[in-house]
Amino acid sequence: MEAQSTSSIEVFFKPRSIAVVGASPTPGRLGYVVVQRLLNRYKKGKVYPVNPKYGEVLGLKCYRSVEEIPGPVDLAVVLVPAPLVPGVVESCVRKGVRGIIIISGGFAETGPEGAKLEEKIRETIRGTGTRVIGPNCIGVLDLHGGMDTFFLPEEKMMRPPPGDIAIISQSGALLSAMLDWAAHMGIGVSKAVSYGNKIDVDEVDMLEYLANDPETRVIVIYVEGLRPGRGKAFIEAVRRIVREKPVIVLKGGRTERGAVAAASHTAALAGSYEVFRAALRQAGAIEAVDVVDVFDLAKALTMQPPARGDRVAVITNAGGPGVMATDALESLGLRVPLLSEELQARLRERFPPFYSVKNPVDVTGGGSNEDYRHAIEVVARSDEVDALLVVALIHPPGFSAELADIIAEATKGTGKPVVAMSFGGGETSVLRGKLEKSGIPVYETVERAARALWALYRYGKVLGVAR
Amino acid sequence: MSVRKIIEEALREGRSKLHEHEAMAVLREYGFPVPEVALARSRDEAVEAAVRIGFPVVLKIVSPSIVHKSDVGGVVLGLETEEQVAEAYDRILANVEKHAPGAEVVGVLVQRMVPKGLEVIVGATRDPIFDAVVMFGLGGIFVEVLRDVSFRVTPVSKEEAFEMLGEIKASRLLDGYRGMPPRDKDALADIIVKVSRLMDEVKEIKELDMNPIMSYEKGAAVADARIIVDGRS
Numbered sequence: 001m002e003a004q005s006t007s008s009i010e011v012f013f014k015p016r017s018i019a020v021v022g023a024s025p026t027p028g029r030l031g032y033v034v035v036q037r038l039l040n041r042y043k044k045g046k047v048y049p050v051n052p053k054y055g056e057v058l059g060l061k062c063y064r065s066v067e068e069i070p071g072p073v074d075l076a077v078v079l080v081p082a083p084l085v086p087g088v089v090e091s092c093v094r095k096g097v098r099g100i101i102i103i104s105g106g107f108a109e110t111g112p113e114g115a116k117l118e119e120k121i122r123e124t125i126r127g128t129g130t131r132v133i134g135p136n137c138i139g140v141l142d143l144h145g146g147m148d149t150f151f152l153p154e155e156k157m158m159r160p161p162p163g164d165i166a167i168i169s170q171s172g173a174l175l176s177a178m179l180d181w182a183a184h185m186g187i188g189v190s191k192a193v194s195y196g197n198k199i200d201v202d203e204v205d206m207l208e209y210l211a212n213d214p215e216t217r218v219i220v221i222y223v224e225g226l227r228p229g230r231g232k233a234f235i236e237a238v239r240r241i242v243r244e245k246p247v248i249v250l251k252g253g254r255t256e257r258g259a260v261a262a263a264s265h266t267a268a269l270a271g272s273y274e275v276f277r278a279a280l281r282q283a284g285a286i287e288a289v290d291v292v293d294v295f296d297l298a299k300a301l302t303m304q305p306p307a308r309g310d311r312v313a314v315i316t317n318a319g320g321p322g323v324m325a326t327d328a329l330e331s332l333g334l335r336v337p338l339l340s341e342e343l344q345a346r347l348r349e350r351f352p353p354f355y356s357v358k359n360p361v362d363v364t365g366g367g368s369n370e371d372y373r374h375a376i377e378v379v380a381r382s383d384e385v386d387a388l389l390v391v392a393l394i395h396p397p398g399f400s401a402e403l404a405d406i407i408a409e410a411t412k413g414t415g416k417p418v419v420a421m422s423f424g425g426g427e428t429s430v431l432r433g434k435l436e437k438s439g440i441p442v443y444e445t446v447e448r449a450a451r452a453l454w455a456l457y458r459y460g461k462v463l464g465v466a467r
Numbered sequence: 468m469s470v471r472k473i474i475e476e477a478l479r480e481g482r483s484k485l486h487e488h489e490a491m492a493v494l495r496e497y498g499f500p501v502p503e504v505a506l507a508r509s510r511d512e513a514v515e516a517a518v519r520i521g522f523p524v525v526l527k528i529v530s531p532s533i534v535h536k537s538d539v540g541g542v543v544l545g546l547e548t549e550e551q552v553a554e555a556y557d558r559i560l561a562n563v564e565k566h567a568p569g570a571e572v573v574g575v576l577v578q579r580m581v582p583k584g585l586e587v588i589v590g591a592t593r594d595p596i597f598d599a600v601v602m603f604g605l606g607g608i609f610v611e612v613l614r615d616v617s618f619r620v621t622p623v624s625k626e627e628a629f630e631m632l633g634e635i636k637a638s639r640l641l642d643g644y645r646g647m648p649p650r651d652k653d654a655l656a657d658i659i660v661k662v663s664r665l666m667d668e669v670k671e672i673k674e675l676d677m678n679p680i681m682s683y684e685k686g687a688a689v690a691d692a693r694i695i696v697d698g699r700s
Contacts, residue, residue, distance in 0.1 A: 227596070229595075
């Protein structure tokens with residue numbers, strides 16, 4: 001069952017032949033952009049424009065229908081108006097097309113007429129083995145393999161570099177914005193899928209597929225609602241997958257409440273979001289609070305190992321951020337324990353008396369890069385903490401961008417997650433770049449860095465490696 | 468009477484809410500810590516039931532048309548003697564006659580009075596997406612005002628049930644606070660797991676509230692239960 005659904009999704013990312021139904025020779029039109037992008041980006045399959053109105057699109061012969069195409073067609077990308085789509089789907093099924101991405105809108109989201117069209121499509125594909133993504137979606141983007149049905153031109157939506165974060169989203173618009181922003185921030189993405197009205201392929205199918213995708217190490221999912229009755233399958237899928245890779249969920253529609261006609265306390269209190277949250281927790285998913293948080297957490301989970309406990313050491317050279325980091329960590333349920341006398345004494349061996357060695361360890365603005373090395377080496381190698389939050393404000397004279405290398409060296413081989421907070425421009429941007437290059441995620445506020453450690457701790461709990 | 472029979476009878480009579488003695492019988496069959504109850508249809512039956520069950524007892528009106536029993540004077544607590552039970556029986560019927568005239572009266576429930584404990588709520592409902600969901604919270608203002616509750620989708624394991632106990636903001640009260648003893652969390656977790664099983668096995672149950680459950684240093688007791696059923700499952 002699982003193996004079958006996995007292979008049935010594969011065709012959306014690795015088709016050997018693609019029909020673009022509703023192709024257009026007019027630059028700027030959807031049917032033009034999709035053909036153009038596939039030609040430019042996807043090298044592993046033939047592209048066939050389909051549109052009875054034209055003889056040629058972008059130099060390729062344009063076919064009157066999918067069935068007229070000589071040779072097999074693996075995937076069809078459908079851009080024609082909604083009322084024509086059921087006919088196209090029938091034609092695809094007759095042709096033996098294995099995957100159909102329906103980009104067109106005008107279905108259930110517009111009312112009962114549109115819902116009828118969806119029902120017709122569902123009826124057509126039933127029992128055929130043909131899978132459908134959409135309608136009302138922007139399809140798939142594979143940054144490693146090149147598949148790209150996103151009709152947004154690159155100048156409007158930059159494509160992120162190939163990476164290991166997969167994003168699946170019920171909202172195409174949000175997904176485009178997230179990808180554009182990820183590209184801008186240089187955050188790598190493996191695959192992105194917008195599945196719209198999900199008349200067939202839904203988040204559970206996509207999760208199962210991405211769980212086995214070697215290019216994906218973290219799965220991000222934006223979801224507004226699941227299909228009725230699909231909840232327990234979702235929990236089961238996520239629960240299986242999180243053993244292999246973390247799943248970050250951003251939930252839209254958090255304030256919406258369930259039906260109010262409730263005769264009991266329980267029913268009155270069981271709003272859909274409260275229940276959804278409980279389900280996420282049970283499944284072992286990590287809940288993000290907004291799109292920036294999504295990437296903050298994804299970055300931490302791809303770069304750092306899960307935490308084996310909730311004890312965090314804060315290493316800082318500034319008092320204020322040290323206090324704020326402690327506040328942020330504690331409010332997320334993590335601990336910033338007082339270090340033992342013995343460990344404090346070892347820190348003191350090389351520190352002047354005015355450094356604080358209790359935790360946070362504060363080497364003060366008068367300290368230096370090398371003080372960080374000593375602090376991190378002593379603390380990270382002790383068994384008193386499970387994770388490190390390093391505040392690296394290199395503005396005073398004793399510090400420089402080289403601090404990045406020192407942090408990376410000093411934490412290496414400890415198996416404990418480390419995240420950094422650094423804020424500023426100039427040399428700080430050099431430091432930030434160097435840190436992330438060595439695999440240490442950097443955040444602009446201690447609160448965001450604390451969230452990152454919280455996610456690493458949560459994932460440690462999910463894996464059963466954290467106390 | 469078996470769970471199946473009780474529910475079938477209610478549905479046949481067109482009732483979606485089980486009478487309290489029926490709800491208690493369902494819970495008893497699933498091994499919940501419920502007090503002994505009996506339905507009395509006359510004063511003599513009430514006295515007889517009280518003697519059989521043992522004092523102290525509580526009397527509660529059983530009527531499908533009365534939602535808030537105490538608002539109509541339909542509940543009398545702490546009855547210690549046969550005379551008190553007889554008097555309370557008459558008083559309840561008179562109160563109902565006065566405050567809810569015309570209400571259909573099935574009888575009066577005689578229930579062994581459970582000792583006061585820390586009041587908690589365990590309930591369940593069916594979510595359109597996740598189906599059965601179990602809720603835990605502390606009684607009174609904690610649930611009604613602060614909405615301090617935790618949820619899990621069924622099936623709920625014992626471990627998850629313990630997580631639910633720890634997740635509410637007021638969970639420290641369960642550990643003992645200001646001279647109050649720690650509560651038997653194992654007994655509460657056991658109730659949560661049983662609710663999960665009941666909801667998964669009996670699809671006709673749409674909503675369930677045990678409010679309050681008295682939580683003790685050792686054990687717990689369901690003081691009041693409400694079960695809503697639906698034939699379309």
